[in-house]
Amino acid sequence: MNNVWVICRKELKSYFASPIAYGLMAFFALVSGYFFYAAVAIFVTRGMEMQMMGRGMPMDVNEWVVRPVLSNVSVIGLFMIPMITMRLFAEEKRSGTIELLVTSPVRDWEIILGKWFAALLMYAAILSVSLVNVSVLFAYGRPDWKPLLVGYLGLILQGGCLLALGTFLSTTTKNQIVAGAGTFAVCLMLWVISWLTEFNTESYAKVIGYLSVVTHFESFAKGVIDTKDLIFYFSMIFFGLFLSARSLESLRWRS
Amino acid sequence: MIRVEGLTKRYPRTVAVDDISFTVGKGEIIGFLGPNGAGKTTTMRVLTCFLPPSAGMAEVAGFDVVKQPMEVKKRIGYLPETPPLYPEMEVREYLQFVGRLKQMSGASLAARIEEVGKRCHIDDVMPKLISKLSKGYRQRVGLAQAIIHNPEVLILDEPTSGLDPKQILETRSLIKELAGEHTIILSTHILPEVEQVCEKVIIINKGRVVATDSVSNLTSRLRGSDAVGVEVGGASQADVESALGAVAGVATVKSMGNKDGVVRFEVESRPGESIRPEIARSVVQAGWQLHELHSLSFSLEEIFLQLTSSDAAVAAPKGDAQ
Numbered sequence: 001m002n003n004v005w006v007i008c009r010k011e012l013k014s015y016f017a018s019p020i021a022y023g024l025m026a027f028f029a030l031v032s033g034y035f036f037y038a039a040v041a042i043f044v045t046r047g048m049e050m051q052m053m054g055r056g057m058p059m060d061v062n063e064w065v066v067r068p069v070l071s072n073v074s075v076i077g078l079f080m081i082p083m084i085t086m087r088l089f090a091e092e093k094r095s096g097t098i099e100l101l102v103t104s105p106v107r108d109w110e111i112i113l114g115k116w117f118a119a120l121l122m123y124a125a126i127l128s129v130s131l132v133n134v135s136v137l138f139a140y141g142r143p144d145w146k147p148l149l150v151g152y153l154g155l156i157l158q159g160g161c162l163l164a165l166g167t168f169l170s171t172t173t174k175n176q177i178v179a180g181a182g183t184f185a186v187c188l189m190l191w192v193i194s195w196l197t198e199f200n201t202e203s204y205a206k207v208i209g210y211l212s213v214v215t216h217f218e219s220f221a222k223g224v225i226d227t228k229d230l231i232f233y234f235s236m237i238f239f240g241l242f243l244s245a246r247s248l249e250s251l252r253w254r255s
Numbered sequence: 256m257i258r259v260e261g262l263t264k265r266y267p268r269t270v271a272v273d274d275i276s277f278t279v280g281k282g283e284i285i286g287f288l289g290p291n292g293a294g295k296t297t298t299m300r301v302l303t304c305f306l307p308p309s310a311g312m313a314e315v316a317g318f319d320v321v322k323q324p325m326e327v328k329k330r331i332g333y334l335p336e337t338p339p340l341y342p343e344m345e346v347r348e349y350l351q352f353v354g355r356l357k358q359m360s361g362a363s364l365a366a367r368i369e370e371v372g373k374r375c376h377i378d379d380v381m382p383k384l385i386s387k388l389s390k391g392y393r394q395r396v397g398l399a400q401a402i403i404h405n406p407e408v409l410i411l412d413e414p415t416s417g418l419d420p421k422q423i424l425e426t427r428s429l430i431k432e433l434a435g436e437h438t439i440i441l442s443t444h445i446l447p448e449v450e451q452v453c454e455k456v457i458i459i460n461k462g463r464v465v466a467t468d469s470v471s472n473l474t475s476r477l478r479g480s481d482a483v484g485v486e487v488g489g490a491s492q493a494d495v496e497s498a499l500g501a502v503a504g505v506a507t508v509k510s511m512g513n514k515d516g517v518v519r520f521e522v523e524s525r526p527g528e529s530i531r532p533e534i535a536r537s538v539v540q541a542g543w544q545l546h547e548l549h550s551l552s553f554s555l556e557e558i559f560l561q562l563t564s565s566d567a568a569v570a571a572p573k574g575d576a577q
Contacts, residue, residue, distance in 0.1 A: 006355040010341075017343040100339035100400070103303040104356040105328040252306055 003106045007114025008121070011088070015122050020087075024080055029129045035072040036133040039065045061143040062223065070151040070221040073130060074214060077123070077159055078187040084122050085166025086180030088115045089248070094174045102252070112244045116160075116167050123159040127152065147223020154220020157233040158213050162187050164240025171247040190214075256281045256408060256438040257302065261311035264297050264462075271297040273462035274311065279455075281407075284434040286453035286470075287442040288559065294462040295442040296336065299410050302440070303333045316407050329358065332406035332437070336413050338397025342386035346377060346396055349385060350403060357404035367403060375399040375429060391422035398426070402433065409437040415448060427452050446559055458562055465562045482524070482551035483531055488517045488544035495520065495543065502537050504528035517546050 015021045043064040050057060092098040101111050137143050166183040173179050194212035197205035209215060213236070216229040257279040264272040272294040279285050287295050300306040301313055304324040312319060318326040341349060347368060354364040372378035375395045380388060385396065394414065401409060414430065415423045430452055433439065443449060449456050450470055458466040487495050492510060495518050499508045504524050511519040524530040531548060538545045 003356070006352065010344075010352050013348075014341065014343050095339070095341075096335055096337045097339040097341060099303075099305060099333070099335045100353065101356070103305050103328060103331070103333045104353075105325050105358060106356055107325075 001110075003110040004114040004117065007101075007106070007111055008118040011115050011118030012121060015084075015118070020083060021122065021125070024083055024126050025129050028076060028080065028126045029132075031076050032069070032073050032130045033133060035076075036065075036069050036130070036136075039068050039072075061137060061141045062147050065137065066143060066148055066151060067221050069130075069133070070155065071217070073127070074155055074158055074217045074221070075191065077127075077155065078162065078191055079184070080126060081123070081159065081162045081166055081187055082180040082183035084119050085163055085170050085183055086176045087170070088119060088167055089170040089244075090173055090176045090179040093171075093251075094176075098251070102248075108245050108248050109241075112167065112241055112248065116164055116241060116244075119163045119167065120156070120160050123163060124156060127155055127159075144223075150223045150225055151221050153225070154217050154229075157220070157230070157237075158217050161213060161233045161236035161240065162190070164237045164244070166240075168240050168243040168247060171244050171251070187213075256283070256316060257440065258314040259298070259302075259311070260313075262298065262301060262308050262313055263310040264294070264301060264306065265309040270462055272301070272308075275459065275462070275464045276311075277457050277464060277467055279438055279440060281438055282435065283455060284430070284439040284441065284453050285455040285457060286449035287440055287457050287459065288444070288446070288449050289442075289459040290444055293459045295459060296412055297462075298459070299333075299412050299440065299442060302408075303331055303410055304328055329404075330406055331408045331410055332401035332404065334397045334401040334409075334411045334414055336416065338393050339400070340385045340393060340396060342384070344385055345382055346372075346385060346388070347381045349396065350399060353400045354403050359404055367405070371399045371403055374402070374432075376425070391418055391425075394418055394422070394426060395429075398429065402437070405436075407438060409433065409439045411439065411441045413443055414441060415443070415445065423448075458559065460562065483522045483534060484511075484547065484549045484551050485520045485522055485534060485538070485545075486517050486547040487520075487538055488546050490518065490541070490543040492518050494541075495538075498537055498541055499534060502530060502533045504530045504533065521551065 043059065043061070046064070047059055050059065089098070092101065102108070134148065138145075162183075165186055166179075169182040169186065170176075170179040173182075190211065190213045192212075194209050194215045197209040210232070213233075216232050219226045219229055257277075259278070260276045262272055262275050263270065275294075275298065287298070289295050297306065301308050301320060302315060304320050304327050307321055312321070314320070315327045316330045318330070320327050341352075344352065350368045350371065351364065354360075354367065359367065369378070372381055375398050377392060377395050377399055380392055380396075385393065388396065394417075398411075398414065401411070411430065415426050418426060427448065430439065430441065441448075441453060453470065455469050456466070457464055485499065492513060496508055496510060499505060499520060499522055502522075505522055506525045507523045509521045509523075511521055513519060522530065522534060531550070535545060535548055
């Protein structure tokens, strides 16, 4: 376990030694800030309309702001994840430093877990930028913090699952661009796959729909933790890391 | 310390290493010599548990590379052909990372980093980014990384490639210094390097071991006879040639022309005969001036070419050994 931490720390340092960490954080702050602003603006206008129509029904901040913003953020995540994972193994393979890692007394799964965990922490650090928006909500309103927490947990789990797949794709090539593009394609596919099957009730469509990472996030965005979704995310994470381990092992048999 | 038996590594289309066997004793420093693509790196990668062998076995410090890779990995330091450096790290930070990977920690690691830094002459660049270092420094940081955990076995893949002559000399002397404490395998295609640094040579070509011996044995074994270069002044070409031909034990006399009144010859003895004293005496007795008398030792280069360039050469050392 100590080895996992050694590798994780090194990866985190190299994220912050390059402009990528800051670039992604800035990008995320901008885009999530825009979505937050848009959601709040809609919330305010609707609230005024309601009052003018004389229907004084209280509007829920969680329902009107938190939920749409979280859903949007989960989609932004799809675009950032390839940038986080693409260099994990591709760069080590290109520069030959992978030889140092695999000839050190460290197990393959420790290397993979360390790198994946670093990517997850990086992703969490990027997400934490949006806490600025959330603090504004708390300053001027009374949102329920529990669904908010569940929503962030969902974001982390969804990220973890895509990061695991990205880690796997990074082990398959020496070229960061290829790894990044491949991961992006997979993320995109896992997102849009539900569009095709949304109104189809046949059983195969349900299976395909089940694979979509975004549909599993929806209940988290509502503030609901469903074991079905937890199992999906955990098994996807395991699947991605397992594939990475196999791929790293095959590197030795093939190269 | 290292035992390799019948090691074979096959790839779908080629056989990179074909049934090689050798042993390396504790504290020995051996040169792994061969042209590019001979299978040196592949063999080293098998020894470091980077690649599994297709057949045969390899053992480091009594541990099998396939069955107990963790034990093997703890005991080896490996410098690949391109030093495995992270350009975005500082030298000290990098050595810390490698030390931790090799299961070191705390004060002992910090002390070891200082020690290794002095050893490899990188203590002045410790706070620098690796991306800012020159090639020579990078190589030394690579070497420092390999010895950080004080491994029993050190495997160096072409440690001097791409360095300038001064850096090459420094690296060689560093490797020699390390020889006392570690068992070292060093691969190279530079022949003088082996002559200068190594005690024993394993010559490998097309994935096969073509010769294994000490440097001096290899030289004499292939030579068999003694060759001497002679330069004589104050005499005519023909006179000297006949005088040299008359010396006991001389097999051939070859004229190498003359320059400024000095005639030059290459004289080869019959196997096992020492002819240098006799040549000197006959030249002096004739009243000529002996300008130079030197041994034309068979350089490793020639041996290497002889062993690796023709198929007949493969049989030659075996014939000699009988």
